[in-house]
Amino acid sequence: MKVLVGVKRVIDYNVKVRVKSDNTDVDLSNTKMAINPFCEIAVEEAIRLKEAGIATEVIAVSVGSSASQEQLRTAMALGADRAILVETEDTAEPLTVAKTFAKLMADEGAELVILGKQSIDSDNNQVGQMLAALTKRPQGTFASNVSVEAGHVAVTREIDGGLRTVKLALPAIVTTDLRLNEPRFAKLPDIMKAKRKPLETKTFADLGVEVKQHIQLDKVEAPAARQGGVKVGSVDELIQKLKDEAKVI
Amino acid sequence: MSYQAPYKDMQWLVEQAYQTQQLGNLESLQDFDLDLANAIIDEASKFASGVLAPLNMVGDEEGCTFSDGQVTTPTGWKDAYAQFRDSGWIGLALPEEYGGQGLPKYIAQPVNEMWLSSNLAFVMFAALAQGGSEILLKFGSDELKARYLTQIVTGEWTVAMALTEPNAGSDLGALTTKAIPQADGTYQIKGQKIYITYGEHDMAENIVHLVLARTPDAPAGSRGLSLFAVPKYRVNEDGSCGEFNDIRCTGIEHKTGLHGSPTCSISYGDNDNCVGELIGNLNQGLMAMFVLMNEARLSCGMQGVGLSELAFQKALQYSKERVQGARADGQRVAILEHPDVKRMLLNLRSESFALRSLGYQIAALIDVSEQSDDAEAVKAAEKRIALLTPIFKGFATEQANELAGDAVQVFGGMGFVEETGIAQVMRDARITTIYEGTTGIQAKDLLHRKIRVDQGRCISELMADIRDVVEKSPDSVVNQRLGQALNQLAHVLDSTILNPSAELAQLDAVAVPFLNALGGICCAWQLVELAQRAQVSKAEDEVFFGNVVALAEFYSAYKLPQAQAALTTVIDEQNGVGNYEF
Numbered sequence: 131m132k133v134l135v136g137v138k139r140v141i142d143y144n145v146k147v148r149v150k151s152d153n154t155d156v157d158l159s160n161t162k163m164a165i166n167p168f169c170e171i172a173v174e175e176a177i178r179l180k181e182a183g184i185a186t187e188v189i190a191v192s193v194g195s196s197a198s199q200e201q202l203r204t205a206m207a208l209g210a211d212r213a214i215l216v217e218t219e220d221t222a223e224p225l226t227v228a229k230t231f232a233k234l235m236a237d238e239g240a241e242l243v244i245l246g247k248q249s250i251d252s253d254n255n256q257v258g259q260m261l262a263a264l265t266k267r268p269q270g271t272f273a274s275n276v277s278v279e280a281g282h283v284a285v286t287r288e289i290d291g292g293l294r295t296v297k298l299a300l301p302a303i304v305t306t307d308l309r310l311n312e313p314r315f316a317k318l319p320d321i322m323k324a325k326r327k328p329l330e331t332k333t334f335a336d337l338g339v340e341v342k343q344h345i346q347l348d349k350v351e352a353p354a355a356r357q358g359g360v361k362v363g364s365v366d367e368l369i370q371k372l373k374d375e376a377k378v379i
Numbered sequence: 380m381s382y383q384a385p386y387k388d389m390q391w392l393v394e395q396a397y398q399t400q401q402l403g404n405l406e407s408l409q410d411f412d413l414d415l416a417n418a419i420i421d422e423a424s425k426f427a428s429g430v431l432a433p434l435n436m437v438g439d440e441e442g443c444t445f446s447d448g449q450v451t452t453p454t455g456w457k458d459a460y461a462q463f464r465d466s467g468w469i470g471l472a473l474p475e476e477y478g479g480q481g482l483p484k485y486i487a488q489p490v491n492e493m494w495l496s497s498n499l500a501f502v503m504f505a506a507l508a509q510g511g512s513e514i515l516l517k518f519g520s521d522e523l524k525a526r527y528l529t530q531i532v533t534g535e536w537t538v539a540m541a542l543t544e545p546n547a548g549s550d551l552g553a554l555t556t557k558a559i560p561q562a563d564g565t566y567q568i569k570g571q572k573i574y575i576t577y578g579e580h581d582m583a584e585n586i587v588h589l590v591l592a593r594t595p596d597a598p599a600g601s602r603g604l605s606l607f608a609v610p611k612y613r614v615n616e617d618g619s620c621g622e623f624n625d626i627r628c629t630g631i632e633h634k635t636g637l638h639g640s641p642t643c644s645i646s647y648g649d650n651d652n653c654v655g656e657l658i659g660n661l662n663q664g665l666m667a668m669f670v671l672m673n674e675a676r677l678s679c680g681m682q683g684v685g686l687s688e689l690a691f692q693k694a695l696q697y698s699k700e701r702v703q704g705a706r707a708d709g710q711r712v713a714i715l716e717h718p719d720v721k722r723m724l725l726n727l728r729s730e731s732f733a734l735r736s737l738g739y740q741i742a743a744l745i746d747v748s749e750q751s752d753d754a755e756a757v758k759a760a761e762k763r764i765a766l767l768t769p770i771f772k773g774f775a776t777e778q779a780n781e782l783a784g785d786a787v788q789v790f791g792g793m794g795f796v797e798e799t800g801i802a803q804v805m806r807d808a809r810i811t812t813i814y815e816g817t818t819g820i821q822a823k824d825l826l827h828r829k830i831r832v833d834q835g836r837c838i839s840e841l842m843a844d845i846r847d848v849v850e851k852s853p854d855s856v857v858n859q860r861l862g863q864a865l866n867q868l869a870h871v872l873d874s875t876i877l878n879p880s881a882e883l884a885q886l887d888a889v890a891v892p893f894l895n896a897l898g899g900i901c902c903a904w905q906l907v908e909l910a911q912r913a914q915v916s917k918a919e920d921e922v923f924f925g926n927v928v929a930l931a932e933f934y935s936a937y938k939l940p941q942a943q944a945a946l947t948t949v950i951d952e953q954n955g956v957g958n959y960e961f
Contacts, residue, residue, distance in 0.1 A: 160919060162386050
């Protein structure tokens with residue numbers, strides 16, 4: 131069974147995010163970048179399937195700039211067999227990414243696609259669901275457990291108020307939640323080997339993916355700085371303030 | 380807050396070292412480019428912050444325990460060791476032939492720095508594996524190499540260096556441990572050694588002790604020392620661990636710092652059943668030790684860098700959170716806003732940045748000396764490394780102590796309270812000016828072996844290189860100050876250090892001030908050169924490169940004058956050291 135796994139290059143979660151002074155976007159110049167943490171969990175799950183003898187090949191896929199090669203190398207250092215970079219200098223919208231994966235899924239004959247449930251930069255949480263719709267295949271989102279049995283994958287999903295387990299016929303799409311696994315550290319010899327693993331670069335044109343713009347980014351602003359609190363004299367005063375000032379009740 | 384690797388600093392300084400020493404031209408390093416360096420630094424930083432840093436305080440608080448000859452390492456040590464070993468980090472810069480990764484030193488240096496910052500006490504075994512392997516590689520017989528190297532490089536077994544005895548510390552020639560030749564060519568080892576880092580522990584199956592001892596008819600003093608490989612468990616024909624080799628740990632030290640690292644007293648051959656094998660030639664043990672020593676001294680200098688970085692991170696974090704005092708408008712402020720706190724933080728920041736740069740440059744020079752085909756370049760690199768080693772070891776560790784003190788000061792009263800963790804840095808740093816040759820010994824090595832013996836040729840070349848940097852922007856005040864310090868240094872060399880009629884006792888009394896002066900000048904040199912490069916790249920990242928320029932300015936105003944003051948001491952013949960009756 132071939133497994134496709136999504137890898138997105140995002141700002142490192144340890145880095146303090148700065149907004150560009152003209153509010154057009156987040157400032158990413160000279161910022162440390164990393165694999166999106168949810169994608170790292172997806173990579174880990176795919177490697178575990180390979181180690182368990184279930185997956186035969188793990189292919190890491192990224193849609194992004196040529197710099198995303200770094201994250202694909204990391205995925206290969208962790209254990210992915212090869213990588214495909216679909217190169218674009220523009221920010222790819224979720225639908226474009228979903229179409230790309232749909233095409234690659236068909237081309238590669240992948241039976242399982244594991245994606246992060248969302249990326250920590252734009253927090254869209256859309257690609258997995260869109261991919262399922264485009265390919266008309268079942269989806270198991272927010273996975274906290276994945277187990278593959280003959281022709282099926284059972285996915286335990288984290289939902290409000292509990293867990294729901296769904297059984298999906300393969301091929302299927304799974305998106306990962308935080309508690310699915312704890313990603314390993316790359317081993318030094320594997321980092322060296324990753325340099326020699328195949329990394330193929332493609333374009334949307336190569337794949338026949340039509341890029342349409344549906345989303346326009348108007349502006350990006352940093353969250354308002356936190357204001358100091360006030361002490362209230364009574365519960366009544368608190369309720370008053372919540373009603374009149376905060377306007378939340 | 381736990382340690383986070385200063386990724387951007389490391390990446391940029393590695394790149395500067397790579398370019399300055401033109402490592403891209405070395406054929407054998409073609410596979411080890413900057414992209415690979417960055418990937419490795421990135422992965423190592425995750426391990427350092429994720430696995431090692433959280434254990435640093437645990438090790439300090441729990442320490443090692445000793446009972447009935449057994450040493451138990453702190454909670455989590457054993458698992459972390461297994462993870463470290465299985466991730467292949469021990470063989471980082473050791474030959475592939477024996478299971479290592481054969482990485483160049485310029486990549487290994489930043490990786491090591493992260494280990495040293497995140498948990499110095501824990502990671503002491505790594506430098507021992509590196510040094511021990513290099514000794515076996517250079518001096519060991521094929522048989523010894525086959526028996527031990529793969530096990531050491533892969534971390535299955537660890538290495539312990541057994542040199543010091545109660546009456547033989549800095550003066551190794553006084554040691555008395557015996558090695559008695561046996562009919563089968565092996566030796567019976569008998570004696571007591573102290574201060575043996577990881578001499579006994581519970582993390583690996585076997586421990587290979589490299590023991591300095593004396594054969595019965597050996598000459599007295601340091602010319603009669605031989606080095607032996609003495610395993611805790613003898614090695615069977617098939618490479619497995621066999622019979623116990625009569626090596627007993629008799630206790631561990633209760634120390635000021637590095638509580639997590641067991642410092643053992645070891646008794647060899649209590650029952651006359653401790654077998655060792657000679658490494659290299661008889662009576663040439665000290666020569667083998669020097670291989671290790673140079674390595675260990677550079678690594679020790681990096682400890683100074685790593686601890687200064689850790690102290691800086693902790694102090695910066697605290698200074699942003701601690702609110703004390705107010706601005707003129709009455710607004711209460713974090714202490715970071717106070718100029719004196721900024722001064723202390725900049726002491727930490729400028730010195731650790733400069734020393735990191737120097738440490739990376741030395742690592743890149745080692746790559747030149749080991750990998751270049753150009754005999755002249757190799758020779759020049761070797762001479763420069765030899766000159767810089769005592770300066771780097773001595774100055775970086777002395778500074779680490781001073782800077783850890785500054786960091787404690789930033790914390791105020793809380794710095795004196797153990798729970799903040801900053802006091803641990805101060806205590807852990809304390810040994811670094813002592814082990815692997817005290818600052819006094821580094822200073823004598825610098826003064827005599829590295830400068831006077833070659834009549835100042837090597838230092839003149841270094842000064843010429845620094846002069847070139849100064850003259851690139853002769854109008855800059857920062858460059859002019861460094862130029863003045865160089866003039867002063869040239870005068871001190873002529874009038875005192877290289878003066879044939881200088882009195883030795885007088886010179887030795889000012890050796891440490893002289894080393895400190897050179898340390899300060901070398902750091903100023905690094906920062907001035909880095910600032911020049913930062914000016915060129917400024918548009919790429921105004922904050923980062925602007926800060927590099929600011930560090931050079933700060934250093935030339937606050938720190939370089941201290942080097943100049945030390946030079947004033949060096950030429951003062953009336954310094955009083957010889958006049959006082961104790």
